[in-house]
Amino acid sequence: MKRWLSNAEVSLGNHSDRLNAINIFPVADGDTGTNLYLTLRAASRAIADVDTADIGELLAIAGRAAMEDAKGNSGTLLSVFLTAMAEPLQGSTRLSAPLLATALHRAQLRSWSVLSDPVPGTMLSVLEEAARAAMDEEAAQSGDDSNVGLAATLRAVMNAALAAVVNTELQLDALTQARVVDAGGVGFLLVLDALRASALGEELQEELLDGLHGYDVQAPHIHSTMPRMEGVEVMCTIMLSPLDAATLRLQLDEVGDSVIMSAVNAVGEGYRWRVHVHTPDAGTAIDLLRTVGEPMNLTVTELSADGHETNEIISEIHEAHEV
Structure with missing residues (x-):
C-alpha cells in the first residue's frame, strides 16, 4: 500500500502538466493533474511512517488525509475512492482478488453517491468499469486468494479501465468536440497502474497512455482554448x-x-x-x-x-x- 501510493504520487507528478492540458470538464480550468497529484501526495505522506500490517487501516489513514487536503473535483473523488476502498480491507494483511473486487465495488458505489449530479464519461465511468472487471474475474468469484489470481484480476482491471478512458471521449459532448479523453479518467488510470505495478512487483507501463487523444507531448493545451468559466x-x-x-x-x-x-x-x-x-x-x-x-x-x-x-x-x- 505504501509503495502503491508513493508510485502513484510520482506518476501523477510526472503527468500533471499533460493532465492539466486536457482538463476541460466540468470546467476548463487546467488543474486536474495538479489537484490529483497534491491530493495523492497528502495520502502518501500520511502513511509514510505508519507502522501497521493492516492494509485497510493504512489505506483509511491515507484516505482521511487525502480528504482533509483534497483539491478540486478530481482530488475529492480520489480521496473518496481511497477511503471507501479501505473499508472492506480492514483487518487484512495482504491484497487478494476477492478483496480487490469488493473494495473497488465499494469505492464505485460511494463515489457515485457523493456527487449530487454524477456524470458518465469521467473518472466515475473508469472506476465503474474497473470494478465490474474485477467482479467478473474468475478469481474474485471463486474466492481464489492466490497471487496468480490477483495478477489476473489486476490485469483485467487495467484493460477495462483503459478501454473506459478511451470511451470517455464519446460520452461527453465537450470531450467529443475537443477530441480529447477525460483528464480525471486518465489520472485515475495512472493510479490503478501504480496499484498493479506495486502489488505484482512490476514496473509502471510507460506506453500505457500512447495514442490517447490529446495526450501527445506536442498536442496543445486544450483547456487554454476553451471559454473561461465565471465563478x-x-x-x-x-x-x-x-x-x-x-x-x-x-x-x-x-x-x-x-x-x-x-x-x-x-x-x-x-x-x-x-x-x-x-x-x-x-x-x-x-x-x-x-x-x-x-x-x-x-x-x-x-x-x-x-x-x-x-x-x-x-x-x-x-x-x-x-x-
Whole structure:
C-alpha cells in the first residue's frame, strides 16, 4: 500500500502538466493533474511512517488525509475512492482478488453517491468499469486468494479501465468536440497502474497512455482554448449531523453545481464532512455553510484562474461576512 501510493504520487507528478492540458470538464480550468497529484501526495505522506500490517487501516489513514487536503473535483473523488476502498480491507494483511473486487465495488458505489449530479464519461465511468472487471474475474468469484489470481484480476482491471478512458471521449459532448479523453479518467488510470505495478512487483507501463487523444507531448493545451468559466470553487471541512448534511446538499445544489459531500469520519453524534461546490457567489455558499456549522480549512479558488487560489477573495469574503 505504501509503495502503491508513493508510485502513484510520482506518476501523477510526472503527468500533471499533460493532465492539466486536457482538463476541460466540468470546467476548463487546467488543474486536474495538479489537484490529483497534491491530493495523492497528502495520502502518501500520511502513511509514510505508519507502522501497521493492516492494509485497510493504512489505506483509511491515507484516505482521511487525502480528504482533509483534497483539491478540486478530481482530488475529492480520489480521496473518496481511497477511503471507501479501505473499508472492506480492514483487518487484512495482504491484497487478494476477492478483496480487490469488493473494495473497488465499494469505492464505485460511494463515489457515485457523493456527487449530487454524477456524470458518465469521467473518472466515475473508469472506476465503474474497473470494478465490474474485477467482479467478473474468475478469481474474485471463486474466492481464489492466490497471487496468480490477483495478477489476473489486476490485469483485467487495467484493460477495462483503459478501454473506459478511451470511451470517455464519446460520452461527453465537450470531450467529443475537443477530441480529447477525460483528464480525471486518465489520472485515475495512472493510479490503478501504480496499484498493479506495486502489488505484482512490476514496473509502471510507460506506453500505457500512447495514442490517447490529446495526450501527445506536442498536442496543445486544450483547456487554454476553451471559454473561461465565471465563478469560484468553494471547499471546506465542516462538522454536520446527517440531517444538516442532507439539508446543506440541497441548498448548495440551488446555488451552484459540481456539489460533492463526503463524510470523512464520525465525531460524536455527527461527522466531519468534506464539501465541494462550484458557484457564482462564494459569499452565498459560505453563508449557507455557516448556518449549519463552522467551515474549517476553507479555500476559494477562481474557476478562471487556472486553479490558483486567490487569498484576496477569501479575505474579502471574511470581511463582508464577519459575525
